[in-house]
Amino acid sequence: MSSSLGEPLAGILWGNGDGTFQAPVMLTLSHVYGTVKLGDVNGDGRPDLVLSDGVGIAVIESQPGRTFAQEDHYLAGSGIAAFSLADVNGDGYPDLVAANNHGTTVAVLLNQPNGIPPGGEHVFAALAVAPEPSAFGQAATATLKLTGPSGGAAPTGTVSFSVDGALEGSATVAAGVASLQLSSTLSSGRHTISASYSGDSTYGAAVYLVQHTVSPALYTSTTTLTATPATALASQTIRLLATVSNTGTLTAGTVTFFDGSQTIGSGLLDVSGTALLDTNLLQPGAHSLTASYSGYNQATLAIYEPSTSPAVTVVISATSTTTTLSASTPSPTVGAVVTFTATVASSSGVQFGGVSFFDGATLLGTSSLTGATASFSTGLLAAGSHTIKASYNANATYGSSTASASVTVAQASAILAPTLTRLSLAGNTLTAQVLTAAGTPWRGVQGTITYLDGGALLGRVPVGADGTASLALASSVSSAFGAHTLYAGFGGGVGSGAGAPSISPALVEQHSSAGALSLVPAGNSLTLPAGGPASMAFQASGPAGAVIAFSCGNAEEAGVACAFSPAGLTGGGATALSVERLRSGSSGGQPFE
Numbered sequence: 001m002s003s004s005l006g007e008p009l010a011g012i013l014w015g016n017g018d019g020t021f022q023a024p025v026m027l028t029l030s031h032v033y034g035t036v037k038l039g040d041v042n043g044d045g046r047p048d049l050v051l052s053d054g055v056g057i058a059v060i061e062s063q064p065g066r067t068f069a070q071e072d073h074y075l076a077g078s079g080i081a082a083f084s085l086a087d088v089n090g091d092g093y094p095d096l097v098a099a100n101n102h103g104t105t106v107a108v109l110l111n112q113p114n115g116i117p118p119g120g121e122h123v124f125a126a127l128a129v130a131p132e133p134s135a136f137g138q139a140a141t142a143t144l145k146l147t148g149p150s151g152g153a154a155p156t157g158t159v160s161f162s163v164d165g166a167l168e169g170s171a172t173v174a175a176g177v178a179s180l181q182l183s184s185t186l187s188s189g190r191h192t193i194s195a196s197y198s199g200d201s202t203y204g205a206a207v208y209l210v211q212h213t214v215s216p217a218l219y220t221s222t223t224t225l226t227a228t229p230a231t232a233l234a235s236q237t238i239r240l241l242a243t244v245s246n247t248g249t250l251t252a253g254t255v256t257f258f259d260g261s262q263t264i265g266s267g268l269l270d271v272s273g274t275a276l277l278d279t280n281l282l283q284p285g286a287h288s289l290t291a292s293y294s295g296y297n298q299a300t301l302a303i304y305e306p307s308t309s310p311a312v313t314v315v316i317s318a319t320s321t322t323t324t325l326s327a328s329t330p331s332p333t334v335g336a337v338v339t340f341t342a343t344v345a346s347s348s349g350v351q352f353g354g355v356s357f358f359d360g361a362t363l364l365g366t367s368s369l370t371g372a373t374a375s376f377s378t379g380l381l382a383a384g385s386h387t388i389k390a391s392y393n394a395n396a397t398y399g400s401s402t403a404s405a406s407v408t409v410a411q412a413s414a415i416l417a418p419t420l421t422r423l424s425l426a427g428n429t430l431t432a433q434v435l436t437a438a439g440t441p442w443r444g445v446q447g448t449i450t451y452l453d454g455g456a457l458l459g460r461v462p463v464g465a466d467g468t469a470s471l472a473l474a475s476s477v478s479s480a481f482g483a484h485t486l487y488a489g490f491g492g493g494v495g496s497g498a499g500a501p502s503i504s505p506a507l508v509e510q511h512s513s514a515g516a517l518s519l520v521p522a523g524n525s526l527t528l529p530a531g532g533p534a535s536m537a538f539q540a541s542g543p544a545g546a547v548i549a550f551s552c553g554n555a556e557e558a559g560v561a562c563a564f565s566p567a568g569l570t571g572g573g574a575t576a577l578s579v580e581r582l583r584s585g586s587s588g589g590q591p592f593e
Contacts (some may be wrong), residue, residue, distance in 0.1 A: 008030065008032045008033075010033075010036070011024040011027075012024060012027055023211065025066075026192050026194075028165070028194055028207050029058075029071070033051040033052060034053060034054060035052045036051045036052075037084075037085055039085040041061065041085075042113070043092065046063075047062060048060060048061045048062050049062070054079060054080055054101065055079060055080065056073055056076065057109070058073050059117075064124065064126075065127075067125055068206070068207065069123075070117075070204045070206035074096070076098035077098060077100045077107040078101065079100060079101030080098045080100070080101055081101040082098070083097060084097045085097075091113070117204055120202060120204030121148065121152070122203070123147070123148055123155050123199075123204070124146070124148070124149075125147075125197065125208050126144070127142065127143070132212060133215045134186075135216075136188050136216050137185075137217055139181055140181070140186075141179055141180065142168075142182055142210075143178070145176060146173060146197065148202070152202070153202055155173055155176055155200060155202070156200045157197060157200040157203075158170050158172055159171050159172075159196065160195070160198075161180040161194070162194045163182060163183070163186065165192075168180060168183065187300060190212070192212075193212045194209050195208045196208075216297075216298070217303070218302070219247045219248035219304045221244055221293055221307040222244070222245050222246070222307055223243070223291055224242070225240060225241070225309035226312065230312075231315045231316075232314070232315075232317075233317055233319070233397040234282075234318040234394065234399065235280050236316075236397070237279070238279055238282060238314055239277075240257050240276070240278075240279070240291065241274060242277075243274050244275075248304060250296060253269050253295060254266055254269070254275075255291050255293050256291070256294065257292075258289065258291075259287050265279060269293075282314065285315075285316060286315050287316065288313060289312045289313070290308055291308070292306070293306050293307050293308070295307075319351075320347045320401075321344055321346045321400070321401040323390055323401040323402055324403050325340060325342050325388065325404060326405060327341075327405050329407070331407065331409075332381065332407060332410075333411070334381075334383050334409055334411055334501065335500065335502040335503045336379060336492065336501035337378065337452065337489040337503070338377065338378065338379070339377040339457065340405065341373055341374075342357070342367075342375070342392070343372055344372055344373070344374070349397075350372075351395070351398045353392065353396075353398065354369065354374065354392075354395075355391065356390070356393060357389070358388065358389040358390075358391065364376060364378060364455060375456075375457065377455055378455060379450070379487060379489035381409045383411050384409060385407075388404060388406070388407060390402065416498055417437070417500065418500050419434055419442065419490055419501070420439065421433070421449070421489065421490045421502045421503060422435060422504055422521075423487065423488040424520040425509060426520070428472060429471070429473065431469070432468065432469050433467055434449075434490050434502075439523060441466065441467045443467050444465060445467050445493045445499055447462075447491050447493040448460050449471075449489065449490055452489065453484050463490070483508055484508070486506065486508070486509060487503055487504055487506060489504070490502050507519075519550075520540075522537040523536055526577075528560070528579060528580070528581055533579060534580075535577060535579070537575075538550075538564075538577060539572075539574055540573060541572040546571060548569045548570070550564035550577075560579050560580060561579070562578060562580070563577075563578050564578075
């Protein structure tokens with residue numbers, strides 16, 4: 001039995017009484033032994049250790065308080081091959097029977113219950129460390145109390161104290177007691193404290209062990225927060241400075257900054273115990289700000305407890321704004337394009353940013369302010385009353401404001417013939433065609449086509465004699481990166497070409513860094529027969545080598561199944577869309593746009 005460094009040690013794992021064991025306690029031996037057996041050699045009810053190194057026998061008696069006496073050494077012939085413990089003479093005490101290592105002899109060592117061990121009388125001892133446990137950096141004292149048999153002389157001599165096998169120092173036994181203050185630099189964790197008694201003229205030497213725990217030092221912390229300035233305009237930078245002090249010396253850990261219960265940022269403590277956060281994202285109003293130090297565990301040496309600062313109030317104000325909203329017409333017809341114009345004014349300076357337009361709670365879109373106005377145009381409002389709201393979004397030092405306007409969308413007059421509007425894109429030219437309800441071109445129709453990119457007005461072009469109108473897109477629109485949702489709205493005809501307003505289906509054009517993608521249908525509507533599918537051709541175009549994939553979106557919600565063939569093209573080409581009903585319908589066909 002030895003350690004990895006060759007030190008003669010025996011490991012003892014005391015049981016907890018529930019099938020588990022404590023960490024091992026290392027018992028220092030005089031030299032390395034190869035065999036150990038357990039037996040109660042002195043009849044006190046505690047198992048003793050009997051060891052052999054192949055030459056001799058050593059007996060270490062167990063004592064009260066989970067301590068052990070000194071090694072008592074015995075010879076059993078010229079060498080020992082094996083040994084056993086057995087009561088060979090029937091006196092109730094185990095004897096030693098050792099087989100000779102060279103020859104055919106057996107040595108029998110009879111147990112002498114009242115004999116004196118070779119090294120002297122056994123002394124009874126109690127080893128303790130106080131305080132137990134101790135904190136990291138706290139001084140602790142190891143004390144060994146020695147007593148002889150009842151009526152015997154008080155033990156004398158010296159005691160050498162060691163921590164984890166390293167000598168700490170020695171102390172003289174006075175009135176049976178020896179004490180030594182241990183080093184205050186012991187690391188956190190469990191340590192084996194040993195006390196080696198030298199023995200005297202009456203009592204034999206012995207080594208005693210005890211486990212001592214050093215807990216990490218626990219330090220409290222205090223966090224304070226300052227905010228500069230305490231009052232500011234929206235978008236102005238506020239500097240938050242958290243300072244953490246503690247009863248230890250470490251300055252490490254993380255500070256999290258809160259606006260109420262919402263996290264607004266975090267920072268690491270620097271060597272001065274401070275953490276900074278600069279923010280300009282606080283919205284107008286009063287804010288209750290706090291800084292929370294998360295604490296720090298310095299390996300096994302120390303624990304720094306967390307703490308939260310008292311709240312600091314910061315008031316953010318904004319330059320007030322007012323918004324007004326007007327509609328190009330308060331009573332448009334279904335399919336007609338109506339333009340909503342928001343005008344934003346401020347109490348100081350010239351505001352900038354965007355205005356979001358809502359139909360009730362539904363967002364229609366957001367437009368940028370140009371000067372003091374922002375507009376949004378749409379031809380998609382359903383018949384009925386609509387409350388349109390324009391909300392100026394707070395920006396920099398300017399606060400938000402809202403306005404609303406009511407419009408009532410009416411169905412087209414019965415005297416107006418229904419129309420369909422089809423939109424296509426070729427290169428940078430948008431072409432709209434007005435169709436009859438049957439899907440045929442309406443030649444001679446009179447009126448104007450309004451072109452939209454989302455909610456932005458691209459332009460208005462009168463319808464020609466062939467029922468078409470074209471608009472050349474500005475380069476800023478035709479090559480702008482991202483998706484463009486394009487519409488063409490026919491405003492309705494007059495005179496002999498009287499037709500109801502209509503808006504085209506959306507034409508989505510995607511501009512990537514490599515170029516634009518477009519998909520042009522061969523028609524504006526598709527009629528599904530009662531008993532089978534219908535199809536329509538599409539022409540797709542895109543950058544050379546670009547892979548174009550086609551899908552039908554949420555077609556099932558409209559009660560149809562659809563598929564493209566082919567489902568993908570490289571660079572562009574023709575594809576066909578096939579549509580079929582999923583649910584039963586009328587016996588006649590039904591058009592789908």
